[in-house]
Amino acid sequence: xxxxxxxxxxxxxxxxxxxxxxxxxxxxxxxxxxxxxxxxxxxxxxxxxxxxxxxxxxxxxxxxxxxxxxxxxxxxxxxxxxxxxxxxxxxxxxxxxxxxxxxxxxxxxxxxxxxxxxxxxxxxxxxxxxxxxxxxxxxxxxxxxxxxxxxxxxxxxxxxxxxxxxxxxxxxxxxxxxxxxxxxxxxxxxxxxxxx
Numbered sequence: 329x330x331x332x333x334x335x336x337x338x339x340x341x342x343x344x345x346x347x348x349x350x351x352x353x354x355x356x357x358x359x360x361x362x363x364x365x366x367x368x369x370x371x372x373x374x375x376x377x378x379x380x381x382x383x384x385x386x387x388x389x390x391x392x393x394x395x396x397x398x399x400x401x402x403x404x405x406x407x408x409x410x411x412x413x414x415x416x417x418x419x420x421x422x423x424x425x426x427x428x429x430x431x432x433x434x435x436x437x438x439x440x441x442x443x444x445x446x447x448x449x450x451x452x453x454x455x456x457x458x459x460x461x462x463x464x465x466x467x468x469x470x471x472x473x474x475x476x477x478x479x480x481x482x483x484x485x486x487x488x489x490x491x492x493x494x495x496x497x498x499x500x501x502x503x504x505x506x507x508x509x510x511x512x513x514x515x516x517x518x519x520x521x522x523x524x
Contacts, residue, residue, distance in 0.1 A: 345381040346524055349404050350516075351397060351437070352415035352451075355486065356388025359503040367504075370513035379524055385409065393419045394433035401437055405444060411523060412441050413516060415451035415486055417470065421459065427466045431474065438478050449519045450475045451486040483519050486512060 350356050350368045358366025363386070372384035387404055389396070394416045401412070414437065420430040441448050452471035455464040475482035487504070489511050490496045496508035504512060 345383075346379065346411065347383045347385065347407055347409045348375075348411045348413065348520075349385045349387050349401075349407065349409035349446075350413040350415060351400060351404070352388040352413075353392045353419050354388065354390035354503060355418060355512075356386060356415050357390050358386070358388065358509060359390055360498060361506060361509065365506040365509055367509040367512040367516060370510055371517055374513065374517065375520075375524070382524065383407075388415075391419060392416065393423070393425065394430050394437075397433060397437035398440055401440055409446055411447045411449065411520070413449050413451055413483075413519070414438065414441075415453075417453045417467075421453060421455045421463075421467050424459075424463070427463070427470060430467070431470045434470065434474055435478075438474060438480070442478070447523065448478070449481045449483065449523075451483040451516070454485055454487075454491070481519050481523075483516060486515065488515050 356366065356368060363369060366386055366388070368384050368386035368388070372382065375382045375384065385404065385407055387400065389400070392400070397416055414434065417430055417434060438448050450471050452468070455467050457464065472482055474480070485491070490504050490508040494501070496504055496511065498505050
C-alpha cells in the first residue's frame with residue numbers, strides 16, 4: 329500500500345511541476361550582474377516559496393535580436409518549458425531594424441512555441457524619445473498587436489518603474505542593476521497569476 333501511495337505522490341508531484349523559459353537579451357541575462365541577481369533567478373526564488381517544484385530558465389543572451397528567437401527556442405525545447413516569457417525586441421529597436429521584420433520574427437517564435445503547447449506571455453518594450461516619434465510609436469505597437477492577435481497575456485513594459493531611474497540602473501543608463509531586476513521580477517510575476 330505504501331508503495332502505491334509513494335508512486336501516486338511522485339506522479340502528482342511531476343504533474344504539477346512547471347518550467348518557465350524567459351527568452352530574452354541582455355536585460356534578461358543580467359548584464360554585468362551575477363546570475364543570481366538577474367530577474368529570472370529572483371523570480372525562481374520567490375516562486376519556489378508557493379511552488380517548490382518550479383524552475384525558471386534564464387534564456388537571455390546579450391546582444392540578441394528577435395531574428396535569433398526561433399533557433400534559440402529549438403535549443404530550449406529539450407527542457408520542455410510550460411510557459412515562455414518572450415522578452416526580445418529591444419536590440420532590434422536600438423539598431424533601427426524595420427518594425428515589420430521584428431514583428432515577423434517575434435510572430436514566428438510565438439507560433440513555434442504555441443505549436444509545442446507552450447503558453448506564451450509577451451513582454452513589451454519601448455524605445456527612447458530620441459528615436460523619432462514615427463518609429464517609436466510603430467515599434468511600441470508591435471507587442472500589444474501580437475498579444476491581441478495571438479491571445480497572449482501582455483506585460484505592457486518589461487522595464488516599468490525601472491527605465492530612466494538612475495538608482496535602478498547601471499552607469500550606462502540602459503541595463504538595470506540588482507535593485508532594478510527585483511522590480512522587473514515583480515512585474516513579470518504579476519503576469520503569471522493564474523498560470524501556475
